[in-house]
Amino acid sequence: MPVKTGNISLSTRGNTDIIDITKELERLVAESGLKSGTVTVFCPSSTSGLTTVEYEPGAVSDLKRMFEEMIPSKREYAHNATWDDGNGHSHMRASLLGPALTIPFVEGTITLGTWQQVIYVDFDIRPRQRELVVQILGE
Amino acid sequence: MPVKTGNISLSTRGNTDIIDITKELERLVAESGLKSGTVTVFCPSSTSGLTTVEYEPGAVSDLKRMFEEMIPSKREYAHNATWDDGNGHSHMRASLLGPALTIPFVEGTITLGTWQQVIYVDFDIRPRQRELVVQILGE
Amino acid sequence: MPVKTGNISLSTRGNTDIIDITKELERLVAESGLKSGTVTVFCPSSTSGLTTVEYEPGAVSDLKRMFEEMIPSKREYAHNATWDDGNGHSHMRASLLGPALTIPFVEGTITLGTWQQVIYVDFDIRPRQRELVVQILGE
Numbered sequence: 001m002p003v004k005t006g007n008i009s010l011s012t013r014g015n016t017d018i019i020d021i022t023k024e025l026e027r028l029v030a031e032s033g034l035k036s037g038t039v040t041v042f043c044p045s046s047t048s049g050l051t052t053v054e055y056e057p058g059a060v061s062d063l064k065r066m067f068e069e070m071i072p073s074k075r076e077y078a079h080n081a082t083w084d085d086g087n088g089h090s091h092m093r094a095s096l097l098g099p100a101l102t103i104p105f106v107e108g109t110i111t112l113g114t115w116q117q118v119i120y121v122d123f124d125i126r127p128r129q130r131e132l133v134v135q136i137l138g139e
Numbered sequence: 140m141p142v143k144t145g146n147i148s149l150s151t152r153g154n155t156d157i158i159d160i161t162k163e164l165e166r167l168v169a170e171s172g173l174k175s176g177t178v179t180v181f182c183p184s185s186t187s188g189l190t191t192v193e194y195e196p197g198a199v200s201d202l203k204r205m206f207e208e209m210i211p212s213k214r215e216y217a218h219n220a221t222w223d224d225g226n227g228h229s230h231m232r233a234s235l236l237g238p239a240l241t242i243p244f245v246e247g248t249i250t251l252g253t254w255q256q257v258i259y260v261d262f263d264i265r266p267r268q269r270e271l272v273v274q275i276l277g278e
Numbered sequence: 279m280p281v282k283t284g285n286i287s288l289s290t291r292g293n294t295d296i297i298d299i300t301k302e303l304e305r306l307v308a309e310s311g312l313k314s315g316t317v318t319v320f321c322p323s324s325t326s327g328l329t330t331v332e333y334e335p336g337a338v339s340d341l342k343r344m345f346e347e348m349i350p351s352k353r354e355y356a357h358n359a360t361w362d363d364g365n366g367h368s369h370m371r372a373s374l375l376g377p378a379l380t381i382p383f384v385e386g387t388i389t390l391g392t393w394q395q396v397i398y399v400d401f402d403i404r405p406r407q408r409e410l411v412v413q414i415l416g417e
Contacts, residue, residue, distance in 0.1 A: 001140035001276070001279040003314045003417050005384055013169045038179050038274050042382050044391035046332040053234045054185040058248075059227070066210065068229050071344065072330045078336035082256035088337070092344050095331045099394070102241045102316075104181050104274035106144055111272045113183035116238070130141060131390045135316050135382035136402050136413060137279070139142050140279035140415070177283045177318050177380075177413050185318035192373045193324040198366070205349065205370050241380045243320050243413035245283055250411045252322035257375070276415060278281050 004032040006134040008041075009016045012048075012122035017095070020055045021132070022110075022117045028134050029105050037138015039110065040102045045135060047090040047124040049097030055117035067093050067123070090123035097121060105138065143171040145273040147180075151187075151261035155203045155232070159194045160271070161249075161256045167273050168244050176277015178249065179241045183272060186229040186263040188236030194256035206232050206262070229262035236260060244277065282310040284412040286319075290326075290400035294371070297331045299410070300388075300395045306412050307383050315416015317388065318380045322372045322411060325368040325402040327375030333395035345371050345401070368401035377401060383416065 006028040008021055008083025021041070029039055041050055053059050070093075101118065104111045112118070122128055141221065145167040147160055160180070168178055180189055209232075216227025243250045251257070257271050261267055284306040286299055299319070307317055319328055331337050348371075355366025379396065382389045390396070400406055 001142070001417070003279070005314060005382070015143070036144060036274075038177075038276060038316075040380050040382055040412045042343040044389050044394060046330060046337075046391060046394040050296045051234045052185060052238045054218075054230055056218070056221065058216065058221040059185075059230045061217045062227055062231055063234055066235070070209065070348065073346055079332075079334070080336070082334065086304045088340055091337045092340055093330055095341060096344070096375070097235070098237065098376065100377070102179050102181075102239050104144070104179055104272045104304075106272070106274075111181060111183050113185060116183060116185040119234075122279050133382045133384070135314075135384075137316060139140070140281070175283060175413075177316075177415060182280065191324060191377045193369055194359075195357070197355065197360040198324075198369045200356045201366055202373055204382065205374070236374070237376065240376070241318050241320075241378050242370055243283070243318055243411045245411070245413075250320055252323050252324060255322060255324040258373075259376045278279070 001139045004136040008132040010130045012128050012130055014124045014126045014128055016067055016121050017122045018060050019120045021120050024119055026110055030109055032136045034138035035108055036106050038104055040135045042133045043099040047087055047094050048122045049094045049099055050057050050101040050120055052116050053119050054115040056068045087125045093123040140278045147271040149269045151190045151267050151269055153263045153265045153267055154262050155206055156261045157199050158259045159256045160259050164257055165249055168249055171275045173186040173277035174247055175245050177241050177243050179274045181272045182238040186226055186233050187261045188238055189240040189259055191255050192258050193254040226264045232262040279417045282414040286409045286410040290406050290408055292400050292402045292404045292406055294345055295400045296338050297398045298395045299398050303396055304388055305389055310414045312388055312416035314384050316380050316382050318413045320411045321377040325365055325372050326400045327372045328379040328398055330376055330394050331397050332393040343410055365403045371401040
């Protein structure tokens, strides 16, 4: 069973920017030539994370509000007191959401639901150039 | 190394219905004939998620309360304003919990703790028929 | 494609003890002799979890505060009412954070970011001896 490694490059706006990466993932799985297995997406970053959502403007704005209410940007963080970089909340949101997602694929297609998209969420406080790692295992 | 694909079919009650799927997972791993590897469970849905818990009535009710307090069902959501389907909170809870779980198995047995069960949580607001994808990789 | 199973043994202090396990993971991947694949870490426990963070004292203390505020230790839980073991909040935090993490490795090295470490968080209310399962799949 081979392993195929890919990458997804993204220019984000930061500040809980929520980006649909479904098409890039589907393309990488198709290009792998593998029929069945798992695709693992990983953020090599401590200020961003991955999950799925119904990617429509309402749910996307609800998600931004949820993170702002749960882990507010405007309060003191010990991380900020030490490093003065103002992204303490970004680290907390990223740790809570998690940096990795593993999804099965069958007959060359990711097994997402009809109304389900894979999203990368950049919690950092400024635009960033990001490169996600995509590891495909299968046969 | 082969890949074995299975499914778990569930009739849920919705409304943060918490269902123990441990036995079904153990059965699928046993039926795969594989000795060592990982099993990935995935919800092809944007209103449900997966995790583990000590599956006893107290912890199960605490978990329902936790989601209701963190992400209340009775408030406005932009998703609801657009689609009028009333399950904005279901989408938020699902994105936070995450749609996937990957667990090792060794000597044909999932490496769960003694008091640890795998749960599927259906956050949607009505009973649903669900089919989870189970992808087993190993040798 | 072979599967290599390892373990990480930890003596924790409990009470949201946050432990950096990056070096142990890197060592296990190196010892596997595999070049490319995924490493899955799993907590066989319902009172602990895994994620990544920038492991510096500020962010670590922010993370402890975040869990205490989101899921307070000092309130009633149905789990405690039944079992009288006082760790109802530990179970909730563990279910929310999740018991598993899967990370790609390429050229024998885990694809973590520069400021990103893998952490094990023990939410239980007393010191524990823990053994994590590490499953490495690759080629």
